[in-house]
Amino acid sequence: MNPVRKKFSRRVRVAVGGGVLAVVAVAGFGAVTANASAPAAPPTAAAAPAAASVPDRATTTSTHLTVDAATKAAQAALDAAEKEKQRVSVAVVDRNGNTIVTLRGDGAGPQSYESAERKAYTAVSWNAPTSELAGRLQQTPTLKDIPGTLFLAGAVPVTAGNAPIAGIGVAGAPSGVLDEKFAQAGADAVAR
Template identity: 40%
Template sequence: MKKFIAAAIAATGLAITPAAAQDESPFVEFRVLTPEFALKAAEAALQFCRDAGYQVGVTVVDRAGNPQVFIRDRFAGPHVYETAYRKAWTAVSFGISTGELAEATRPGEPTQAIRHLETALPLGGGLEIEAGDGSTVGGIGVSGAPSPDLDADCARKGIEAIEFDIAF
């Protein structure tokens, strides 16, 4: 069969490019954060919020949106479990910060229907975690600070804590 395919390609004068050859594999390879680095990011985000006087919950998900770590400060509200997860999930699912998605899905925008998806939460505080090559390796969501922008600041500090480790 392989000889037939190779002969057919040769007969048509087509060459297999590296991208085409890559597409023939039945497997996809990607990287995700280890639980240790997911925890390091979550702890750094929590500590930054705590130092600023905010009681929050922090979730780190893998690139597929599966939770890896959740931590909650002792006085954070019960809602932070769900909202931190949904923010992290939304960031990796849509490939955009949840603050940017909130703007893009305002009422009247063509993408406003995204707000009706069950898990999506277009509310600031969710960010993608990218490796040095730009590939998404996870997402982080923070909930409980006085505003979505402050949640996002805490999430950024979590990413900064592992930035050097995932740069290479």
């Protein structure tokens, strides 16, 4: 046996071993704390991905109605309908067919909401009032199969520089002629 070990009692050996473990634990904790509090090294230039810059000729800009202008148009269309005691829904969509504003008048039928959106989408897609587009179905009946469209009178496009930037659709009046009249009132309100 080891002569040094013989000289110490079991109690002393346990106490010394526990002390050594405590010192090792404290030293390890201090090292971890020091590493955790050390500031992170700044990323190297090679690690950060570079942003791709494209020339101006590779991009395009487009004009959109503001939310305020779209709201003004929708409210004007709804007011025109209410003046004639018609219960309608109004939708204004952007150039991409995304809905900007919808207003459902008091007492408007549940189908009018979606119909107004689809009419507005159709008008902006073809840059024409939907009453004109409905006539095109006689020559090309499959147009009606395009998803999201509705070839019924009741919507007009809003243009800037002859390019469509929005569509205003109205649905719920007894005829598409009335719906389109109210949609035109909305477009006229934006033009002022």
